[in-house]
Amino acid sequence: xxxxxxxxxxxxxAIFIALALGTVVIMVVGESPILxxxxxxxxxxxxxERIAGTLLxxxxxxxxxxxxxxxxxxxxxxxxxxxxxxxxxxxxVIVGIYLPLPAGLHMLVGILVAMLAGMAWIAIPAFxxxxxxxxxxxxxxxxxxxxxxxxxxxTIFLFKRPGGWSETAPILPSAYLPELFSFSRLNWGLxxxxxxxxxxxxxxxxxxxxxxVSIMGxxxxxxxxxxxxxxxxxxxxxxxxxxxxxxxxxIEALGVxxxxxxxxxxxxxxxxxxxxxxxNGNPIGTIGAALFFGALRSGSLLLxxxxxxxxxxxxxxxxxxxxxxxxxxxxxxxxxxxxxxxRWKF
Amino acid sequence: xxxxxxVAAISGYFAQGFGQxxxxxxxxxxxxxxxxxxxxxxxxxxxDYEEQFNNVAKDGEYDLVFVMGxxxxxxxxxxxxxxxxxRFIFIDGVLDSDKIVYADFSEEExxxxxxxxxxxMAAKGSxxxxxxxxxxxxxxxxxxxxxxxxxxxxxxxGAKAAAxxxxxxxxxxxxxDDPAKGSELxxxxxxxxxxxxxxxxxxxxxxxxxxxxxxDKYSIGVDIDQxxxxxxxxxxxxxxxxxxxxxxxxxxxxxxxTVKPGTYSFDLKSGGVELLMCPQTIDMVPEDVxxxxxxxxxxxxxxxxxxxx
Numbered sequence: 001x002x003x004x005x006x007x008x009x010x011x012x013x014a015i016f017i018a019l020a021l022g023t024v025v026i027m028v029v030g031e032s033p034i035l036x037x038x039x040x041x042x043x044x045x046x047x048x049e050r051i052a053g054t055l056l057x058x059x060x061x062x063x064x065x066x067x068x069x070x071x072x073x074x075x076x077x078x079x080x081x082x083x084x085x086x087x088x089x090x091x092x093v094i095v096g097i098y099l100p101l102p103a104g105l106h107m108l109v110g111i112l113v114a115m116l117a118g119m120a121w122i123a124i125p126a127f128x129x130x131x132x133x134x135x136x137x138x139x140x141x142x143x144x145x146x147x148x149x150x151x152x153x154x155t156i157f158l159f160k161r162p163g164g165w166s167e168t169a170p171i172l173p174s175a176y177l178p179e180l181f182s183f184s185r186l187n188w189g190l191x192x193x194x195x196x197x198x199x200x201x202x203x204x205x206x207x208x209x210x211x212x213v214s215i216m217g218x219x220x221x222x223x224x225x226x227x228x229x230x231x232x233x234x235x236x237x238x239x240x241x242x243x244x245x246x247x248x249x250x251i252e253a254l255g256v257x258x259x260x261x262x263x264x265x266x267x268x269x270x271x272x273x274x275x276x277x278x279x280n281g282n283p284i285g286t287i288g289a290a291l292f293f294g295a296l297r298s299g300s301l302l303l304x305x306x307x308x309x310x311x312x313x314x315x316x317x318x319x320x321x322x323x324x325x326x327x328x329x330x331x332x333x334x335x336x337x338x339x340x341x342x343r344w345k346f
Numbered sequence: 347x348x349x350x351x352x353v354a355a356i357s358g359y360f361a362q363g364f365g366q367x368x369x370x371x372x373x374x375x376x377x378x379x380x381x382x383x384x385x386x387x388x389x390x391x392x393x394d395y396e397e398q399f400n401n402v403a404k405d406g407e408y409d410l411v412f413v414m415g416x417x418x419x420x421x422x423x424x425x426x427x428x429x430x431x432x433r434f435i436f437i438d439g440v441l442d443s444d445k446i447v448y449a450d451f452s453e454e455e456x457x458x459x460x461x462x463x464x465x466x467m468a469a470k471g472s473x474x475x476x477x478x479x480x481x482x483x484x485x486x487x488x489x490x491x492x493x494x495x496x497x498x499x500x501x502x503x504g505a506k507a508a509a510x511x512x513x514x515x516x517x518x519x520x521x522x523d524d525p526a527k528g529s530e531l532x533x534x535x536x537x538x539x540x541x542x543x544x545x546x547x548x549x550x551x552x553x554x555x556x557x558x559x560x561x562d563k564y565s566i567g568v569d570i571d572q573x574x575x576x577x578x579x580x581x582x583x584x585x586x587x588x589x590x591x592x593x594x595x596x597x598x599x600x601x602x603x604t605v606k607p608g609t610y611s612f613d614l615k616s617g618g619v620e621l622l623m624c625p626q627t628i629d630m631v632p633e634d635v636x637x638x639x640x641x642x643x644x645x646x647x648x649x650x651x652x653x654x655x
Contacts, residue, residue: 060393160490257392263391265392
């Protein structure tokens, strides 16, 4: 079996097991699995509008997934994408409201500031990982809570518009990320995400620094021995990952919501990490995984209305996928001889 | 009878106080009139809301769609424009759009009576077990949003009307989902001499009620009967009868009085809001407090007292 095909088959088995177990869960709650899956499909792809809705859901998962991929490639685990998304979204909205610029330029500056915010948010965990080898999993997870609550605090106490929900004023139209079609909120964020996936893939394949990062991800000691400046690379890889996390927030803020509010985009950071895991850290594969999760989410919205099954069924299916994928990773790691080799590898 | 009436309700709060009371009203309507009821849980992702409204309204399947939650306002307003024939009923206040039906609760009236009750009790001071100097009473709000401000407005004016010397100390938790924060704020309020604290904070408010038991002080519940959360420490509950509103709107529809866009008021007079003194503590409430509270309540109902903006 070829080396590229094997992981694809492994993931397909993981999804199959998850769906099979999901079917059992659906039967246990007394719904017909055929009806549930048919409704999911109808909700995700039943019409042009629904396909656009699916792609709308796919966009943040894809961009967050790419952020996770970048860190995975370097053997690092950025689980702080959620926090970077919130910080990026918030920063983009502040630029959108308070920094009047010509249309187009305004949007670009907003996107750029979102990326800087995401980068700034991961800078502390990245510094301590690079300098003192502090586990980035813990520090990035913790920074998620701080980001979500901090942006919430700013929104409520400093930038809340009078009346209404806890949300900021709307951004100026000059900062809007343009929509692709008139009938959907689907916007250029999707194109940015797709282009970024291709660019990141090419970067890792065809540049020497990309190669250094991949080598570092596969075998840290070997990379160090080969002359890769490990500390610097760790720091930069995490910063790049954080910037893309911030970008995801900027896209949601400028392309979809046009404002920041409490509960801005909860969970997309984690969905992205799962999509990247399912894709084995491959940016192109992440497109497919993100589309899969986007379709599940979009379909589940119709499921909630048209059947007696709860929207949460898909959360169960997602969780089952995580379980089977992690089981696979553990099995793969069993072959590693030393503790030092037992790390996240993609 | 129009047994073919179908209603849906869309919200992220069916499991919480006010949401529970709406579900109770829907279920009662289902039993009494045989209407079909569909509950749609929105979850907490803003990205999903618009699609969910589209899914509900697309076939015109539901005669009435009840909507609860301020985070849905944006999506609701868009859906009301996109589906002009779909009647949406917003149960949390009144918005700008004239295409929507509003069930408007006079929470300020119920809170006025609550404020009067709390301040009169506090003014009794140490004559009542567990009360101190009675200079002020407390208020813990969830988020700082218009509907919660309405509660506070009524509470302050009621306190002032009943016992002008008693001040109101109000804080906002900034969240409806953090009981620990509610407890913490309440302990701080108790520390500053507010012996009775009124919670208008959903699950955060559970923490307020529990703090009253822990500190051996007093609290007041909201939306639904919360007397049992901390028996003997919850003095009263300000009921916001979502069940009555939902039921009576469905009843109008079923009996041919078609519900139309505009505002339907649920106030003290119609029983949409009311103050329930808890049975566990009612014996410690002096008769003169009871009579003064009921006098002020009547004055609000008659329009002798107007609660100002």
